[in-house]
Amino acid sequence: MIDQQLGALFVQLAYIGASAAFILGLRGLTKPDTARRGMQLAAVGMVLAIIGTLLNHEIVSYQFILIGLVVGTAIGLPMGLLVPMTAMPQRIAVSHMFGALAVTLVGIAEFIHYREAVGGPGVVKMVALGFETLFGALTITGSFMAFGKLQGFVTGRPVTFPGQKIVNAAVFFGAVALYVALVVTQSGGATGDAGLVMFGLMTVLALIIGVTLVLPIGGADMPVVVSLLNSYAGLAASATGFAIGNNILIVAGALDGASGFILSILMSKAMNRSFANVLFGAFGGEKAAASHKSAEGLTTRSVTPEDAAMRIGYARNVIVVPGYGMAVAQAQHAVRELAELIEKRGGRIRFAIHPVAGRMPGHMNVLLAEANVPYDHLFDLDEINGEFAACDVAIVIGANDVTNPAAKDDPGSPIYGMPILNVQDAEQVIVVKRGMATGFAGIENELFYLDKTSMLFGDAKSVITQVVGEIKAL
Amino acid sequence: MVTTLLTIVGAAAALTAVATSGTPTDSSTLIDAQIVEIYVFLLAAFTGFQIITKVPPLLHTPLMAATNAISAISLVASIVLAGAERPLFINIMGMVAVAAATINVVGGFVITDRMLKMFKKTEAPK
Numbered sequence: 333m334i335d336q337q338l339g340a341l342f343v344q345l346a347y348i349g350a351s352a353a354f355i356l357g358l359r360g361l362t363k364p365d366t367a368r369r370g371m372q373l374a375a376v377g378m379v380l381a382i383i384g385t386l387l388n389h390e391i392v393s394y395q396f397i398l399i400g401l402v403v404g405t406a407i408g409l410p411m412g413l414l415v416p417m418t419a420m421p422q423r424i425a426v427s428h429m430f431g432a433l434a435v436t437l438v439g440i441a442e443f444i445h446y447r448e449a450v451g452g453p454g455v456v457k458m459v460a461l462g463f464e465t466l467f468g469a470l471t472i473t474g475s476f477m478a479f480g481k482l483q484g485f486v487t488g489r490p491v492t493f494p495g496q497k498i499v500n501a502a503v504f505f506g507a508v509a510l511y512v513a514l515v516v517t518q519s520g521g522a523t524g525d526a527g528l529v530m531f532g533l534m535t536v537l538a539l540i541i542g543v544t545l546v547l548p549i550g551g552a553d554m555p556v557v558v559s560l561l562n563s564y565a566g567l568a569a570s571a572t573g574f575a576i577g578n579n580i581l582i583v584a585g586a587l588d589g590a591s592g593f594i595l596s597i598l599m600s601k602a603m604n605r606s607f608a609n610v611l612f613g614a615f616g617g618e619k620a621a622a623s624h625k626s627a628e629g630l631t632t633r634s635v636t637p638e639d640a641a642m643r644i645g646y647a648r649n650v651i652v653v654p655g656y657g658m659a660v661a662q663a664q665h666a667v668r669e670l671a672e673l674i675e676k677r678g679g680r681i682r683f684a685i686h687p688v689a690g691r692m693p694g695h696m697n698v699l700l701a702e703a704n705v706p707y708d709h710l711f712d713l714d715e716i717n718g719e720f721a722a723c724d725v726a727i728v729i730g731a732n733d734v735t736n737p738a739a740k741d742d743p744g745s746p747i748y749g750m751p752i753l754n755v756q757d758a759e760q761v762i763v764v765k766r767g768m769a770t771g772f773a774g775i776e777n778e779l780f781y782l783d784k785t786s787m788l789f790g791d792a793k794s795v796i797t798q799v800v801g802e803i804k805a806l
Numbered sequence: 807m808v809t810t811l812l813t814i815v816g817a818a819a820a821l822t823a824v825a826t827s828g829t830p831t832d833s834s835t836l837i838d839a840q841i842v843e844i845y846v847f848l849l850a851a852f853t854g855f856q857i858i859t860k861v862p863p864l865l866h867t868p869l870m871a872a873t874n875a876i877s878a879i880s881l882v883a884s885i886v887l888a889g890a891e892r893p894l895f896i897n898i899m900g901m902v903a904v905a906a907a908t909i910n911v912v913g914g915f916v917i918t919d920r921m922l923k924m925f926k927k928t929e930a931p932k
Contacts, residue, residue: 358854358861358869361861361869362857364922364925367868368922371868371915374872374875374915375875375915375919382882382885384882386885388886388889390886390890391889391890392889392890396904399904400884400885400902400903403908404906404912408909408911411913411917412916415917420871424867424871427913430906430910431874431877431878431880433902433903434884437900437903441892441903445896562870565877566873574847576886577843579843580879581883582843583847585879585880586850587851587877588874591869594855594858595869694867694870697925706929707864707926707927710864712862
């Protein structure tokens with residue numbers, strides 16, 4: 333008995349230590365030079381929590397635990413080591429799926445256990461278990477759909493069908509009604525299989541909600557969706573903590589929930605959309621009318637890599653605006669080479685990173701860091717926007733909508749109000765682009781037609797490599 | 807920050823005391839425990855908000871990978887499920903949950919470290 337109490341105390345102390353490690357670890361992430369050590373501390377916290385749990389007196393056999401740990405490591409380790417940085421959004425989406433799967437299984441199993449052991453979980457625990465399973469299940473399928481859209485095996489276009497709103501509402505309210513019914517009838521003392529049927533049905537409906545939630549959302553809006561699912565996965569983990577009376581789950585889940593929530597709001601703002609608009613935008617048919625400005629009668633000026641090299645080579649102050657197009661063309665390393673060359677010639681080079689430049693929050697920074705661009709060259713929107721006026725040449729590579737001045741001065745434009753990079757303030761602008769196709773918003777970009785703008789058409793990687801070669805020859 | 811952290815640790819310690827002080831059938835103890843759990847949640851969410859708003863956009867992708875790995879702490883609940891004296895199918899559900907959560911713990915911390923390793927400052931001129 334005393335042994336058992338001592339053991340329980342040790343487990344709790346391990347959990348408290350792990351909670352502190354998680355919080356301090358995340359604090360490390362507030363600065364790039366403390367980030368790595370912080371996360372190593374968090375990993376130590378995790379190991380501590382696992383060891384503490386393995387000593388739990390409830391555990392009678394270790395074979396299933398061991399199999400699970402081995403299988404999980406065998407899948408997780410290669411995923412961690414081998415996934416390319418460009419595929420990071422998919423990898424995050426699929427990991428939300430795994431996290432939610434674990435939480436949902438725990439929710440279902442605990443519900444069954446409470447019923448069999450003590451007749452029911454009690455009101456508070458039933459509320460937590462229901463929430464956990466509801467959010468867990470919808471995060472499983474929602475994340476899988478997001479994964480599919482990012483990976484490209486589910487169409488990136490919003491999928492809509494007649495009556496979709498009604499179907500979605502029915503499924504949603506059905507799941508909520510079952511949840512309420514479970515809390516009312518299954519908290520304790522219920523007999524018969526009605527509870528199991530209701531719980532199962534609620535789980536299935538939640539799985540359907542996950543699909544219908546993400547299906548109508550376009551590929552370009554995935555950063556918001558992934559952030560939101562991050563938040564759901566966290567909240568579901570937190571609910572698990574309430575359901576089984578375990579504080580470390582509550583703490584870790586709350587941290588995850590808060591992080592996902594903050595990132596979703598930041599992403600929505602950066603895309604000029606409200607939460608509701610991203611989630612329900614495809615239903616309302618509110619596809620904004622195309623801007624009244626069209627490209628007719630306007631001409632662009634295109635330049636050769638040689639011309640571009642002349643301008644860039646003699647510039648003193650250069651700002652590069654990378655977009656996802658740069659990553660698609662795998663031009664990061666060529667761009668880094670260009671940056672080094674400019675510095676060697678005595679110029680100053682900075683990178684202006686729009687919050688939605690990649691496919692998830694902060695994605696572009698990771699891609700550039702991978703190409704060995706030092707992080708003190710990377711600036712976010714607020715830091716750099718005042719600097720364009722003083723720069724000789726701004727080079728836009730594979731970015732479009734985030735540089736469109738219409739967001740500032742054309743109230744009729746669908747992107748009006750979206751925060752943009754003030755590229756048009758630069759003395760000269762060079763735009764590297766494959767062709768004149770429009771960006772995600774499907775609208776013309778006036779920037780391309782300004783007198784100060786030169787278009788450098790072609791594949792970003794080969795064009796930049798040519799420019800680098802030309803500058804070397806200057 | 808440190809104060810908040812101490813409060814959380816304090817609240818967790820209080821819960822430990824409460825949880826071990828009575829039998830599970832004691833209903834007032836159960837309610838106390840649940841109130842403390844709500845405290846823990848609110849304080850953790852508040853702390854999370856404070857810290858995470860200070861994480862620069864530069865590190866938002868590693869942040870997401872990191873919080874994802876941390877929330878795979880549901881592994882501890884899965885472990886108990888897989889190893890406790892329960893019907894076989896529950897143990898097997900637990901085993902699948904252990905595998906899923908382990909993927910995130912191992913993969914999540916590895917990939918976060920892989921990313922953070924790449925962020926380097928400009929080298930000082932020699």
